[in-house]
Amino acid sequence: MSTGTLSEAPVRKPRRRRLDASLIVGIALVGVIIIGSVLVASVGRNFFSAGNIRDILTGMSVLGFVAIGQTLVILCASLDLSVPYVVSLSSLIAADMMAGNPGNIPAAVLTVLVVAALIGTANGLIVTKLKVNGFIATLGTGLIIKGYLDTNYKGTSGNVPWEFQLIGATGVGPVPVSTLIMLGVAVLGALFLARTRTGSHMFAVGGNEQVARLSGIRTARPVIIAHVLCSMTAALAGLLLASRLGVGSPTVGSQGGYDLLSIAAVVLGGTLLLGGRGSIWGTIGGVAIFAVVDSVMSVMQVNPFLKDVVRGIVIVAAVAVYTARITERRRPRFTSTGASDAAGGGIAGGGRGAGSAGQGTPAVVQEEQA
Amino acid sequence: MSAVTSDSQHLRHRLAGFGRTLISPRGAVFLLLIVLLIAITVLNPSFAEPSQFVRFVQRVAPVAIVAIGQYFVIVGGEFDLSMGSVVTAQVVIAGNLIGQDESKSIPVLLFMLAFGAFVGLVNGLIVSFLKVPSFIATLGMMLALLGATLYWTGGAATGNPADGFRQIGRGGIRDLPVIGVLPWSVVILVVLLVIAIWFARRPFGRSIIALGDNPTTARYSGARTWWVKTSTFVISSLSATVAGVLLVGYAGVHPSVGRGYEFTAITAVVLGGVVLGGGRGWVVAAAAGAFALEALFTLLNFAGVPSTYRDAVQGAIIILAVAYAATTIRARRRGRALETSPAPEAKEPDPSEDPARPAPIPSTLRADNETKGGS
Numbered sequence: 001m002s003t004g005t006l007s008e009a010p011v012r013k014p015r016r017r018r019l020d021a022s023l024i025v026g027i028a029l030v031g032v033i034i035i036g037s038v039l040v041a042s043v044g045r046n047f048f049s050a051g052n053i054r055d056i057l058t059g060m061s062v063l064g065f066v067a068i069g070q071t072l073v074i075l076c077a078s079l080d081l082s083v084p085y086v087v088s089l090s091s092l093i094a095a096d097m098m099a100g101n102p103g104n105i106p107a108a109v110l111t112v113l114v115v116a117a118l119i120g121t122a123n124g125l126i127v128t129k130l131k132v133n134g135f136i137a138t139l140g141t142g143l144i145i146k147g148y149l150d151t152n153y154k155g156t157s158g159n160v161p162w163e164f165q166l167i168g169a170t171g172v173g174p175v176p177v178s179t180l181i182m183l184g185v186a187v188l189g190a191l192f193l194a195r196t197r198t199g200s201h202m203f204a205v206g207g208n209e210q211v212a213r214l215s216g217i218r219t220a221r222p223v224i225i226a227h228v229l230c231s232m233t234a235a236l237a238g239l240l241l242a243s244r245l246g247v248g249s250p251t252v253g254s255q256g257g258y259d260l261l262s263i264a265a266v267v268l269g270g271t272l273l274l275g276g277r278g279s280i281w282g283t284i285g286g287v288a289i290f291a292v293v294d295s296v297m298s299v300m301q302v303n304p305f306l307k308d309v310v311r312g313i314v315i316v317a318a319v320a321v322y323t324a325r326i327t328e329r330r331r332p333r334f335t336s337t338g339a340s341d342a343a344g345g346g347i348a349g350g351g352r353g354a355g356s357a358g359q360g361t362p363a364v365v366q367e368e369q370a
Numbered sequence: 371m372s373a374v375t376s377d378s379q380h381l382r383h384r385l386a387g388f389g390r391t392l393i394s395p396r397g398a399v400f401l402l403l404i405v406l407l408i409a410i411t412v413l414n415p416s417f418a419e420p421s422q423f424v425r426f427v428q429r430v431a432p433v434a435i436v437a438i439g440q441y442f443v444i445v446g447g448e449f450d451l452s453m454g455s456v457v458t459a460q461v462v463i464a465g466n467l468i469g470q471d472e473s474k475s476i477p478v479l480l481f482m483l484a485f486g487a488f489v490g491l492v493n494g495l496i497v498s499f500l501k502v503p504s505f506i507a508t509l510g511m512m513l514a515l516l517g518a519t520l521y522w523t524g525g526a527a528t529g530n531p532a533d534g535f536r537q538i539g540r541g542g543i544r545d546l547p548v549i550g551v552l553p554w555s556v557v558i559l560v561v562l563l564v565i566a567i568w569f570a571r572r573p574f575g576r577s578i579i580a581l582g583d584n585p586t587t588a589r590y591s592g593a594r595t596w597w598v599k600t601s602t603f604v605i606s607s608l609s610a611t612v613a614g615v616l617l618v619g620y621a622g623v624h625p626s627v628g629r630g631y632e633f634t635a636i637t638a639v640v641l642g643g644v645v646l647g648g649g650r651g652w653v654v655a656a657a658a659g660a661f662a663l664e665a666l667f668t669l670l671n672f673a674g675v676p677s678t679y680r681d682a683v684q685g686a687i688i689i690l691a692v693a694y695a696a697t698t699i700r701a702r703r704r705g706r707a708l709e710t711s712p713a714p715e716a717k718e719p720d721p722s723e724d725p726a727r728p729a730p731i732p733s734t735l736r737a738d739n740e741t742k743g744g745s
Contacts, residue, residue: 130693133646139633140689147682260451260509273503305525308517316510320500 025269025285028318032289036296045299050174052295059291061178063261064284065237067269068182068189069230070262071283075193076226077206077275078127078134082142083234083262084253086116089145090238095158095248102163112235119145120231124224142259149250156247168244178240183284185233190280192229198222207276234258264315265290270322289318398694399642399658406665413672421550426668427661428542431555432457432613432620433634434660437642438566439609440635441656442575446602447582447648448497448504452511453610453635456489457628459519460614465529465623466522472532479535482611489515490607494600508603512632520625530623539619555616559657562612566653578602582648637684638663641691663687 037047046052066083073080090112097108119141126137170177193199201222204212213219234253241252263273268286271278293314297307411418417426436453443450460482467478489511496507542553569575581588581598589595614628621627636646642659644651666687667680675683 126689126693130689131696132689132692133640135636135646136640136688136692139637140685140687143681143685143688147679147685150678150681151676260512264506264509267503267506273505303521305517305521309514309521310517312510312512312514312517315513316496316500316502316507319502319506320496323501 022270022279022282022285024322025282025289028321029285029288029292032292036292039296040299043300047296047299052299054171054174054176055298056288056291056295057174057179058176059294060284060287061176061182062237062240062256063258063265063290064179064182064287065185065233065240066258066262067265067283067287068186068280069233070266071269071271071278071280072189072193072202072226073134073230074263074266074271074273075202075206075275075278076223077209078138078223078227079263080123080138080227080230080234081135081259082119082123082138082145083230083237084256084258085142085145085149086119086231086234087238087241087253087256087258088149088248088250089119089253090116090235091242091245091252092149092153092157092248092250094239094242095156095160095246098158098160098164100159100161102161105161105164109239112239113232116231116235117228120228121224123231124220124227127227128220128223146254153248153250156245156249158242158248160242160246160248164243165246166243168240178243181236181240185236186280186284189229189233193280198225202226203276205275261290268315268318268322289314397643397655398691399655399662402641402691403658403662403665406662406669410665410669410672413669417668417672424550424552424556426664427556427559428553428620430661430664431553431559432539432616433631433638433664434559434657435562435609435616436613436631436635437638437656437660438562438653439606440632440639441566441642441644441651441653442570442578442602443504443606444636444639444644444646445582445648445651446578446599447585448599448602449508449636450493450603450606451505451508451632452489452493452515453606454628454631454633455512455515455519456486456607456610457614457617457631458625459489459515460486460611461618461623461627462519462523462529462625464531464535464615464618468531468535469529470532472534475532475535479615482615483608486607486611487604490604491600493607494596494603497603498596498599504603508632523625525625531618536619539616539621541619555620558612558616562609563654563657566657570653574598574601579649579651582650584649634663635660637688640688643695645695 033047040047040052066087070080070083093115094108094112097111098104123134123138123141126132126141127134130137132140166177167181168176168178172180193202198221201212201217202225204215204217205219205222209219237258238253242248245252265286266278266283267273268289269278269282269284270286271282290311293310294307297310302310407417416422436457440450440453463482463485464478467481468474493504493508493511496502496511497504500507502510538554538558540553542551542556544551546552570579577588577591577593577598578601580591581593581595585595588598610628610631613631617627638659639651639656640646640659641662642651642655642657644656644659663684666683670680670683671677
């Protein structure tokens with residue numbers, strides 16, 4: 001398996017180092033856009049029409065919100081499967097509290113964010129203090145919220161005032177306001193990861209929890225914060241859906257499949273599922289790829305069931321291309337010095353399967369946590 | 371006289387060991403199952419009647435079989451999210467291809483098994499050779515397979531296989547003493563469980579666990595990792611196929627049959643004390659996890675809890691179960707031993723309790739002492 005890459009590895013290594021993860025996603029996105037525009041043109045439509053671009057950007061916004069938070073959680077080597085239910089719950093709380101009165105908007109938004117932050121805190125505490133694997137912990141909290149939703153809501157509920165609905169309906173030129181807000185949150189998230197101490201700690205904890213702890217990082221805090229932020233971005237997605245639908249819906253989140261799709265988007269965006277590497281902008285690229293594929297399929301009037309087939313194939317194919325490209329999975333440790341070449345060239349060259357060894361070890365560490 | 375005391379001491383020792391096993395994460399699922407079954411019996415004494423109990427086992431059989439399949443994938447360190455879609459696809463295939471023609475049963479059954487093996491093979495090869503994380507690979511398979519199935523049927527329930535075929539999930543050996551009817555699905559479950567136990571003890575089964583525990587050492591020890599990994603996906607897809615065959619008989623043909631089975635199976639496996647990430651767990655406990663989960667639902671039913679709370683209770687239980695297992699293991703690792711006797715540990719030296727990171731190799735200049743493959 002590694003013999004193929006081995007022979008090329010010394011030649012391609014310098015180039016690969018410089019290719020940033022999010023750059024590859026950008027290239028993939030451009031590729032998808034080119035293929036998409038050709039396909040759309042083949043049925044006599046214009047891919048770059050204002051209406052189509054607005055559709056794509058609109059399609060990005062909800063999944064984008066969820067995926068931004070999911071990126072943070074996955075960077076910490078956890079997962080959040082409870083997002084669809086947080087989305088539904090947020091849309092319901094918002095719509096119920098607003099009850100058609102514009103004066104209630106601030107209170108409703110605040111309540112939604114607080115509730116989401118509490119759910120996120122619960123997730124984070126279960127993962128860090130009770131040492132429950134993130135997959136199970138958030139699957140469990142998601143089911144608990146689902147039980148609450150199914151018991152207390154029989155259908156859509158509440159009423160969103162027109163002023164709030166405008167957020168989902170208006171746009172600046174072809175760019176919807178909701179997408180602008182989503183991109184604003186993405187900027188904040190990227191700044192958070194790049195500029196704050198907690199952001200750096202997230203990479204450290206996700207990369208190797210034990211090393212992070214031995215380096216003097218309180219390993220619990222970044223994970224809890226990531227879960228809180230993830231639930232809060234999911235709540236933003238719920239607010240946006242409420243503004244679009246005009247009501248709250250108990251099934252809007254699970255129908256969208258935001259749990260698995262957001263994870264897929266994050267991985268598409270070059271973030272390692274094992275944590276420690278990735279970026280918000282890669283995730284946005286992954287979300288954009290989904291949105292473009294969806295829009296092309298809508299324009300070409302693909303059968304809705306076949307869309308899922310295409311989505312599934314696109315996810316696997318894109319991630320396969322991506323992982324084949326990146327065989328060196330570790331974060332470069334000596335980027336600017338000659339030590340990098342000595343270590344990378346001498347030892348990685350001598351030891352084949354560098355990528356898979358690096359892949360295996362985090363898995364072991366993860367298992368020890370569990 | 372002294373022999374008697376030593377015998378009784380020995381017995382007491384054994385009993386104490388058994389008790390410790392029951393409260394250890396490995397055995398906790400059996401304790402949970404027993405408590406749940408007793409609680410159900412208290413609420414509804416007729417549940418303890420053999421015929422009722424066999425019916426309960428019949429109802430659990432598909433879930434338990436799927437859990438057995440998922441066990442091998444999880445203990446090998448991966449996930450299989452496509453199982454639910456495989457169940458749905460197989461149910462629809464059976465419904466559409468067999469129709470009312472009983473003579474087609476056998477060929478279609480063989481086709482279904484081949485199709486299941488093929489799906490697992492594709493999953494495994496994607497994970498092994500394209501290096502796609504299994505979560506993503508099987509998620510893609512889940513979407514693609516479900517989409518294709520719904521596209522084929524147009525999203526509606528179509529077809530109904532011949533009664534002869536449905537008997538597999540529905541019928542059984544009749545006119546037995548005590549239990550009355552022994553459903554085929556119970557027989558199949560028992561046979562598969564025995565095969566699974568046997569398989570897990572074979573060298574190949576052990577290499578699956580070794581692979582899940584530490585892929586690097588498994589490779590060094592000469593395991594063909596790609597084949598071991600791929601075979602776990604084939605096993606899980608085949609078990610989903612068998613569950614699909616049972617469900618056709620039991621529940622009929624509908625595109626929603628099998629929905630959510632992957633998460634149910636993972637829940638059951640985790641309840642059984644199997645560690646996500648691989649390397650630790652017992653297949654019987656995984657099957658017992660499926661029984662505990664279904665017993666829990668039955669209990670909630672009898673207790674008059676609204677069915678909408680089922681999910682919430684399921685969520686709370688799995689968090690608590692895993693938290694219990696995790697904190698117990700942590701306590702043991704710190705030396706505050708729950709199991710004070712060294713006997714159980716000596717019996718099963720758990721390799722993953724030691725830091726699984728291989729010892730530094732002196733000649734390696736890497737900053738992080740990670741072993742590299744080959745040379």
